[in-house]
Amino acid sequence: MFDFVSFIPRAVVQSIPLLYGATGETLTEKSGNLNMGIPGIMYVGGICGVIGAFLYEQAAGESLNGFLAIAIPMLCCLLGSLLMGLLYCFLTVTLRANQNVTGLAMTTFGVGFGNFFGGSLIKLTDSEVPSIALSATSSYFSASLPFADRLGWFGEIFLSYGFLAYLAIVIALLTAYVIRHTRVGLHLRAVGENPATADAAGINIGRYKYMATCLGAMIAGLGGLYYVMDYACGVWSNDAFGDRGWLAIALVIFTGWRPNVGILASILFGGLYILYLFIPTGTNLSIKELYKMLPYLVTLVVLVLSSLRNKREKQPPQSLGLAYFREDR
């Protein structure tokens, strides 16, 4: 019998970084900015959190304050990803650089940035293994409700996660609500669909693009933080985050630009990501490698299927990837 009680929690913890990334990217894309820098931003968010936690652990020694142990890495993470978001906006909105090129360059930069500072920290600690462990900070991030253990399978499936996991779901629901039901969301959608129209209606295009993209970058950055501090138990090793950022971008298309759908979709992707661990393959390890392909295969299938859908609401924002210039005809 397939072990759902241990499978689902593992799928969920896999899904949270994807959910953060997808929510951030959806918000960004709704403003018409196609931010391919999300994978890089998630790296930056992760390593900034690690740097903050590392410095605080060094300074405080044994006596960590719970609030500061959470607040400092979080602030560092948000600041790092905000700067990445600002850089992206400055290049694409203010200077009207090509969004794809800018985004890809930022991903390359973000991954390099993460590995550079990760490597430096590892050197500083004189560690035996090529990784750095911040288990003290991590224990605060991954703390679950104290009574969760006593509730059997229910506690296991629903209550066994750190607070960042719940925050991800709250942010996703909130983002979906704002986009669908508020004036700000209406204006944001108009900016992404048809900036000339929004402009004529008196909406400040630049401000909406900056706001959505920077907030989106910060949300995505939290995904990197969650990955290191909760999922990986505070262990940073270079390149460990892998390609989750790209999966997050694929999720945006999969969900039809709806963050609330993203919650379930990311759990589905998270489950596919680790399914290979739960399928018995005996001693033939090479088969496992094939199962690891699952999330990518599904991504491909999804991209093909989503290009067939012709309902207008599920299409990308119409001016996605295009710079807006008022005097352009």
Added chain:
Amino acid sequence: MDHRVAAVSLRNITKSFGTILANDKINLDIYRGEILALLGENGSGKTTLMNMLSGIYYPDEGEILIDGKSVVISSPKDAFAYGIGMIHQHFKLVDVLTAAENIVLGLKEPGRLNLSAVAEKIRQICRTYGFEIDPNQKVYDMSVSQKQTVEIVKVLYRGADILILDEPTAVLTPQETEKLFAVLRNMRRSGKAIVIITHKMHEVEALSDRVAVLNHGAYVGELATEKTNAQEMTNMMVGHQVSLNIERPEPVNPKPRIEVENLSVRSIDGILKLDGVSFTANSGEILGIAGISGSGQKELLEAIAGLQPVEKGSIRYIEDDGSAEELVGKDPLEIEAMGVSLAFVPEDRLGMGLVGDMDLTDNMMLRSFRSGSSIFTNRKEPQALAEQVVEQLEVNTPGLSTPVRRLSGGNVQKVLVGREIASAPKVLLTAYAVRGLDINSSYTIYRLINEQKKAGIAVLYVGEDLDVLLELCDRIVVLCAGRVSGILDGRTATKNQIGLLMTQTGGEDEHA
């Protein structure tokens, strides 16, 4: 001449773009309870002037007075605040949003967004003036006239009492135009000030109280509509005497050239765009094609040019000696190689016909780059052709190396039509050849088309202005939702007849 206080007064308004003077010291008064028609050729500065009222541009010099008080309008928001609303020629609507969402877009009403309250207010506006729209309908599901209604309701919702309409009837059927006029008259009665920009003289005469005329950025004068006529207005607008009659020479020796039989075309989405269309186009004759936009005109021309896959039916090209060749199933290049030259002026003049970022010479080369045997292209002939087109059609361009995108709409169209005609076709397909052109440029195009007709070419003319279709064409095919709803004689048909056929598929085919 009168002592009313003008709702809007423009005093010595001047605006230039680079070295071009778009508006030169213009003085204009707009009164409440009156419809003012603003006339002028393309590029005479009508839209620029109105854009300064709606806050899109800011005047270099001059003063704007509203109800006698001097004001500064520096953004669309300021314009809303003074009750000025402009309905642009190109609709500013977001397709995936509903009518109600589009209408409240950008508004800062207090409280949370309550779309049902918005919808109620919209229905109330509709009742007051006699509009018909569903606030919850998505814009992409709407017809052009519905979209325009949304635009008008949008400005009314914002409390505008000074309305500016930029060529509102360019995309409407005669019946829709009548409806719009009725609504505008209602608004005039309720004391709103209305400015309408148009090229169509009969609309000016039917609707407006006063006419103001611009010519090359300068204010020429104004007339009371009752006391003038189309000829006088046109002369003022153009600056010299113009003949307003479109000539229609008798067809010379007409022989069947293109025979379309039972043609059906389905779009990629599986929608039947043409349904059993049959007609014959003769040489030396202009065959007009009328219909509400999107009734299959584009598909019909594209099918003949070999650009649309045909579901069933046949299109035969008949040579002078009577031998027929089937065009269906051939690709556009084959059709050209057979000695059948089809010249195509697409609906979206830049989209398919010209490359905006390439200059005039290169755009001429798009037709000729395959000729010649060396691997290098020949630039001399296209350049000579470009020079010839610029000279003959009076294209207003800084030079041959200017990207086409930078030319004004009318000039772009002249380049396109000039190139197509220069390829010496046997069959000339044109769609909306005068869309958005002013009266002078339009007449140049009609003259060119008539010259082709006299040279024995079969011309298919898809047009939207029924008056022109009736004056120019020998026979008129009316399309309605992909079917031929009638074929009329251009000499005897009436506008009403065509208008009715455009909206209903019923009736016997009246073969002329």
